[in-house]
Each structure stands twice: as structure tokens, then as C-alpha cells.
Amino acid sequence: AKVRHYEFNVEYFYKKIDCVEQFVLGINRQFPGPTIRAEVGDTLEIAVTNKLSTEGTAIHWHGIRMYGTPWADGTVSITQCAINPGETFIYKFKVDQAGTFYYHGHHGLQRTAGLYGSLIVDLPKGKKEPFHYDGEFNLLLSDWWHKSAQEQDVGLLFKFVEFRWVWEPQSHKMVVVEADGHYVQPFTVDNLDIYSGESYSVLVTTNQNPNQNYWLSVAHRDANISTTQALTLLNYKNISPSALPSFPPPVPPIWYDYEERKVFTKKVLALSGHTPQPPKNSQRRIVLLPNQDLIDGYLRWGVNGISLSHQTTPYLGSVKFNLKSAFDWKSPLDHYVPYDYDITVPPVNHTLTMGSRIYQLQFNQVVDVIVQNTNSFVPNISSFHPWHLHGHHFWVLGHADGKFKDGDEKLFNLKNPPLKNTVVTHPYGWTAIRFRADNPGVWSFHCHMEPHFHTGMGVVFAEGVEHVKGIPQQALACGLTGKLLMNKKRSS
Numbered sequence: 474a475k476v477r478h479y480e481f482n483v484e485y486f487y488k489k490i491d492c493v494e495q496f497v498l499g500i501n502r503q504f505p506g507p508t509i510r511a512e513v514g515d516t517l518e519i520a521v522t523n524k525l526s527t528e529g530t531a532i533h534w535h536g537i538r539m540y541g542t543p544w545a546d547g548t549v550s551i552t553q554c555a556i557n558p559g560e561t562f563i564y565k566f567k568v569d570q571a572g573t574f575y576y577h578g579h580h581g582l583q584r585t586a587g588l589y590g591s592l593i594v595d596l597p598k599g600k601k602e603p604f605h606y607d608g609e610f611n612l613l614l615s616d617w618w619h620k621s622a623q624e625q626d627v628g629l630l631f632k633f634v635e636f637r638w639v640w641e642p643q644s645h646k647m648v649v650v651e652a653d654g655h656y657v658q659p660f661t662v663d664n665l666d667i668y669s670g671e672s673y674s675v676l677v678t679t680n681q682n683p684n685q686n687y688w689l690s691v692a693h694r695d696a697n698i699s700t701t702q703a704l705t706l707l708n709y710k711n712i713s714p715s716a717l718p719s720f721p722p723p724v725p726p727i728w729y730d731y732e733e734r735k736v737f738t739k740k741v742l743a744l745s746g747h748t749p750q751p752p753k754n755s756q757r758r759i760v761l762l763p764n765q766d767l768i769d770g771y772l773r774w775g776v777n778g779i780s781l782s783h784q785t786t787p788y789l790g791s792v793k794f795n796l797k798s799a800f801d802w803k804s805p806l807d808h809y810v811p812y813d814y815d816i817t818v819p820p821v822n823h824t825l826t827m828g829s830r831i832y833q834l835q836f837n838q839v840v841d842v843i844v845q846n847t848n849s850f851v852p853n854i855s856s857f858h859p860w861h862l863h864g865h866h867f868w869v870l871g872h873a874d875g876k877f878k879d880g881d882e883k884l885f886n887l888k889n890p891p892l893k894n895t896v897v898t899h900p901y902g903w904t905a906i907r908f909r910a911d912n913p914g915v916w917s918f919h920c921h922m923e924p925h926f927h928t929g930m931g932v933v934f935a936e937g938v939e940h941v942k943g944i945p946q947q948a949l950a951c952g953l954t955g956k957l958l959m960n961k962k963r964s965s
């Protein structure tokens with residue numbers, strides 16, 4: 474295992490991403506940022522320098538569990554203070570899992586502004602994947618807007634971060650073999666449903682005429698929006714891109730075909746012998762009901778009545794040093810109220826409030842989290858929300874339509890549930906996950922659509938924080954932990 478060093482300068486620059494010149498938030502003048510490539514067991518040491526003039530920043534390493542280094546998770550207000558303009562923060566952590574991951578800004582809407590890149594962790598040399606392939610390439614899918622992230626921040630009233638990847642339908646089948654860094658039972662598809670924060674590996678056999686170009690297409694499908702599909706060409710040899718394929722680009726599947734998407738989700742199952750099975754029972758069940766409502770006229774998202782407000786003192790430091798006034802230490806509810814909440818209509822009771830409560834999980838406990846999807850603020854709309862958990866990979870125990878009720882745990886798949894770090898909740902349905910709270914730190918669990926998280930759609934889990942050692946001062950140098958550091962200096 475090696476230590477690999479990177480230097481990342483975060484800055485704005487002008488670029489024509491889709492022919493229109495705009496400013497983009499990139500790294501070392503690159504967009505997307507440089508690809509990090511490492512081997513399992515390596516340590517990455519990435520010096521991130523904030524070259525912006527007025528904004529703080531931080532980078533999250535999506536899918537990496539951060540065992541022993543919870544302060545390197547890169548979530549502003551949760552695990553660290555923002556890196557101020559001119560400052561450098563050193564992220565040092567181990568990559569303990571092979572897979573296709575990525576990194577991205579985790580402050581405000583900086584991901585929307587372009588701050589992301591790929592992070593690929595290979596198996597150690599000599600170790601083989603349980604399938605064969607001759608070559609590989611990596612596709613990083615993202616949205617791009619012609620309005621700036623700042624403008625979105627101010628006018629935050631948009632949604633739809635969602636993809637459907639469509640391969641040329643007649644000739645290229647894809648075999649899905651990996652999801653979020655874990656092998657899955659291979660299954661064949663024409664289209665891949667991929668949600669923000671997920672990663673998949675697919676195998677494609679190059680058995681077509683090598684003298685032709687082929688279409689590769691990506692389309693949104695959360696709602697009936699007019700964004701055109703993104704197209705690119707795929708070929709086996711170097712063929713001029715002006716030689717367009719002889720057939721038209723594939724037609725994206727119709728956006729309201731929800732059933733087919735549920736079928737896709739249910740096909741993702743662990744490859745036996747490669748994924749540990751979940752503990753048979755859980756010791757705590759938390760049922761989360763995210764909903765959208767107005768708070769003082771602002772449209773916010775919230776979970777079990779609380780819209781997560783960002784704290785000036787990151788939780789990791791506040792919990793570690795027991796700072797009673799840093800946030801609201803009362804426990805949020807393990808279930809939603811009222812019990813008979815009608816998930817088929819917009820919220821009726823308007824009880825959503827801003828808040829900063831966090832779930833304290835008993836160290837090493839097995840926890841089930843059920844995410845119950847509901848109708849949003851607008852009648853007859855329930856969206857897809859991809860939920861991402863930091864610090865863990867979780868087993869996806871099941872999905873079903875309607876409301877989760879006692880007894881539905883009988884539907885859980887305990888035999889071959891996949892391990893993932895991001896999972897979707899389908900409209901008006903629930904999704905159940907299980908994980909062991911065995912990673913000392915403070916971890917966010919949130920909808921991965923950045924505007925949703927930015928307006929409160931997330932919760933925070935704290936576990937075993939007493940075991941966290943060696944938080945770098947820089948991660949604490951703001952808010953109340955900043956004061957604590959200053960007082961210590963003064964008295965010494």
C-alpha cells in the first residue's frame with residue numbers, strides 16, 4: 474500500500490462546457506476535477522487549497538467510509554469547518570474498498586457549480602474481479618445548468634437531478650456487475666437507471682461492426698421536462714465522429730414509467746460469496762418521513778418535522794467536546810407524527826420547523842432506517858429521492874409501495890441484499906436499509922439532490938464519538954470549537 478499525494482486548487486474559471494462560455498468551479502483549472510486512482514489499502518493525502526476569494530469550501534469523498542478519520546469526510550458544518558479562502562486543508566484517509574467512487578464539494582451548491590471528479594479504487598495487483606473484461610472506461614454523469622449555482626441558491630426552486638442511461642437498444646446490452654463498489658448478481662439491461670450519488674459497472678461486449686459509430690445516450694426522467702438527451706459516440710476503433718451512426722439515437726424510455734424503474738431497483742442483489750450478509754435482527758428502527766413545506770414562506774424540505782439547518786460549529790467537534798449550546802441536543806423522533814400521516818397528499822398540519830437535532834446511535838448497534846416517501850408540497854407529485862449515507866455502506870433490505878407498517882419487516886431480504894451507499898426511494902413508497910453503527914464519527918444521511926439537502930432534507934447520526942481521536946485543529950477552527958481552541962491557547 475502506498476501514500477498518494479495530490480494537490481487540489483479549488484477555483485473558478487471560464488469554460489465552454491456545452492458550447493456556452495460560463496464560469497465553472499473546478500480543480501487545478503480542470504473540469505471535472507482530476508481523476509484519483511488508487512489501490513485498496515492505499516492512503517490518499519490530498520491538500521485542498523481554497524483559491525476562491527469569498528467562499529469557503531470542503532470536499533467529500535463519496536463512498537469512502539473514513540474509518541478512523543471521520544474529520545476527513547468533508548462535510549461542512551457536520552465534520553469540519555469550511556476551508557476559508559487562502560487556506561489549505563489536508564485530507565488524509567485510507568481507501569479500504571475497491572470500486573468506482575467520486576468526490577464532490579459539500580458546501581452550499583458547490584457540486585452544482587462543478588466541483589467534482591472521479592475516484593477509482595482498484596483491486597491490489599494480482600487480484601481478479603469475479604468477471605472478465607478487456608478494457609474499461611469511466612463515465613461521470615452530471616447535470617449542467619446555464620444559470621449559476623449562486624442564482625440557483627437565491628432562487629432555489631428547481632428539482633430533477635436524475636438520469637437514465639440509454640444504450641443503443643438493438644445492439645448493445647449491458648451486464649450490470651457492480652454497484653457502489655460491491656459486486657452484484659449480474660443482470661442484463663438495455664437501459665441503466667442511475668440516480669445522483671450512485672455508481673455502477675457494466676460490461677459491454679464489442680461484438681458489433683467495428684467500422685461504425687454507436688450512440689450512447691443519457692436522459693433525465695424524473696418529470697416531464699424538456700431537457701434534451703445528452704449524446705455521445707462509442708466506437709471500437711478510431712472512427713471520425715462525423716461518421717454518424719446509420720440509425721437514429723435511442724429514444725429515452727417514457728418518464729412516467731415508474732414500474733419499470735422499480736423492477737430495475739429490485740434486480741440489484743448481492744453476488745453471493747462476495748458481500749457479507751446483514752445481521753439477522755436490528756436493535757433500533759428509525760422511520761424517517763421526509764416532506765416539503767413552507768417555513769415562514771420559504772419552501773424547505775424536512776425529515777420527521779425538522780428541516781436540518783446548518784450549524785456554525787460542526788457536529789463532530791460539538792459532540793466530541795460536549796458543547797451544550799452548539800446545537801439542540803434533544804433527540805429527534807424515531808418515527809413520524811401523526812402515525813396516520815396521509816402520504817398521498819401534500820402536508821396538512823404544517824408542523825415543519827428548522828432544527829439541529831441529531832440521532833445519537835449506540836456504538837455498534839444494528840440500526841434499520843426506513844425512508845417513507847410522501848407527496849411533496851404540490852398535489853399529485855412524489856419524487857424520486859436518492860438517499861446517501863456517509864461513513865457506511867448499508868444493506869438495502871427492501872422497497873415497496875405505500876406506507877411501511879409493523880410487520881412489513883417480513884418483506885425484508887436478509888439473504889442477498891446489496892451493500893450500497895446511496896439508494897433511491899420511489900414515489901409514494903418506502904425503502905429500508907440496515908447498518909451497524911460501528912464507525913466512530915458523525916455522519917450525514919441525506920437526499921443526494923443537492924438543492925434538497927441544501928434546503929434541509931437530511932439527518933445526522935452520531936456514533937462512538939468518544940472513540941474519535943486526533944481531530945486536526947483546522948477542522949475545529951470555527952464556531953464554538955474555534956473559541957475553545959483559542960481559550961486553550963491563551964491559558965497555556
Ligand code: C2O
Nearest residue numbers: 533535670861917
Ligand atoms: Cu455525495 Cu453528502 O454526499
Ligand code: CU
Nearest residue numbers: 858920922925
Ligand atoms: Cu430529494
